[in-house]
Amino acid sequence: MKTFPFIYNEPKEFLKFLQPKDWANFFLGEINPRFSVTAIKAKVVAVKEETADTKTIVLKPNWLWKGFQSGQHVPVTVEIAGRRITRFYSLSSHPSDSNLQITVKRQKGGLVSNFINQNIKKGDILELGEASGDFVFSKEIPKQLLFLAGGSGITPIHSLLKDLEKSNYTGKVTLLYFVRSYEDIILKSSLEKIKSNVKWLNIVYVFSDVPKEGYESGFLTKEILEKYNPDLKSTSVYVCGPSPMQTKALSLLEGVKVKSELFLLPSQNVSNVKKEGTVDVFLTLSHKTIQVKGEKSLLEELEEQGIYPQSGCRMGICHTCVCKKQTGSVTDLSNGEVSELGEENIQICVTRAESSLELEL
Ligand code: FES
Known part of the structure; x- marks a missing residue:
């Protein structure tokens, strides 16, 4: 009589074939x-x-x-x-x-x-997935805080403000929130609710595109920083917004304690480049060669050609997109540095091709 080969000879193989977790997920998924x-x-x-x-x-x-x-x-x-x-x-x-x-x-x-x-x-x-990131309060929350938010950069700051509200904070907080217009204020009712519940919060909305009477307008400047935070040296600053705002903030806040969280896709963080011609990218695992212009991140240029490597944050934070560059040179979009030609691991969401490349993909 024939025996079932996996069970009899290779129980481990049989279990692998069964994929118990996949089956459990399937049945649980059917329930809920x-x-x-x-x-x-x-x-x-x-x-x-x-x-x-x-x-x-x-x-x-x-x-x-x-x-x-x-x-x-x-x-x-x-x-x-x-x-x-x-x-x-x-x-x-x-x-x-x-x-x-x-x-x-x-x-x-x-x-x-x-x-x-x-x-x-x-x-x-x-x-x-699991939550991560270090745009968080340290154990000892500073007595004087300045939040600089731009557009959707308000989201983590909103959570931090709720944290202060729930911990009966007694310091002093200013939120300078830069948006295009009054209609673009995100989480407005919740921000106003926090403000009405506490004594320590001053919210200043600044409109860059559509001024409104009674509100500040324009962009981040030394004047507006000092107007609402005359004592910057003893203030801890949290910045979250698009790259130009962050760069400006860091240049204006030299010598001040700053924590920042970038909130834009990498291609929007670097000046656009226009390049003549294309370079070859050889994908060593899939044995494919494609041509890219080197005008955007490698990840974007691969995706445009129907190749979808693993990616997550797309801004150089999570390391999901790391792959080995075997030969060729790339530019790091976060700082403009051009790499050597040799082997190294690169984050393809924040690098663009400078020469022909061989990538382990
Ligand atoms: S996708 Fe997160 S670092 Fe590249």
């Missing part, structure tokens, strides 16, 4: 799509419109969620046209809230931010 033994899945319990281009997604995660600290971000994976795509979003809620929330502003050409704003509805399931 949020259930899983391996993945942090979260049900969308509400979608709130913040502005014309920004929504807050309220999420109830499953038992694998380990919590977060105010100011941290979380990887969110969605499936778009059969492809799983991950992006990082700051949590705008407080760790003690019964549900999590992310607040997502549509980015021009942003695949996931547009998908979330257009398609995500109550009852949907999103997959999350």
Whole structure:
């Protein structure tokens, strides 16, 4: 009589073939799509419109969620046209809230931010990763704080403000929030609610595009910093916003304690380059050669040609996209440095091709 070969000869192989966790996930998913033994899945319990281009997604995660600290971000994976795509979003809620929330502003050409704003509805399931990031308070919270927020950079700052509110903070806080217009203020009602509950908070909205009577207008300048924070040397500053605002803030705040969180895609962080011709990129694992212009990040140029390497934050934070460059030279988009020609690991979301390359992809 014939025996079942896997069970009899190779029990380990048989178990591998069975993939017990996959089966468990399958059956649990049938009971409730949020259930899983391996993945942090979260049900969308509400979608709130913040502005014309920004929504807050309220999420109830499953038992694998380990919590977060105010100011941290979380990887969110969605499936778009059969492809799983991950992006990082700051949590705008407080760790003690019964549900999590992310607040997502549509980015021009942003695949996931547009998908979330257009398609995500109550009852949907999103997959999350673990929270991370060091845009958080140290153990001892400073007595004098200045938050500089630009656009959707308000999201982690909103969570930090809620943290101060819940910890009965007694210091002094100024929030300078730069947005295009009054209508673009994100999380406005919640910010105003925090302000009305505490004595220590001053919120100053600054409109860059559409001035409004009774409000500040323009961009970040030394004058506005000093107007609202005459004592900058003894203030701890938290900056979160687009790269030009961050660069400006760092140059104006020399000698001041600053913690910053970048909030833009890398291609928007560097000056645009126009290049003549293309260079070859040989992908050594898939034995493919493609031509790229070296005008954008390698990740973007690969994706434009239908090649989708693993990626997460797309801004040089999470290291999901790291791959080995075997030969060739790249530019680091975060600082403009051009690499040597030899072998090294690179983050393809924040590097662009300078010469022909061989990548272990
Ligand atoms: S995708 Fe996160 S570092 Fe590149």
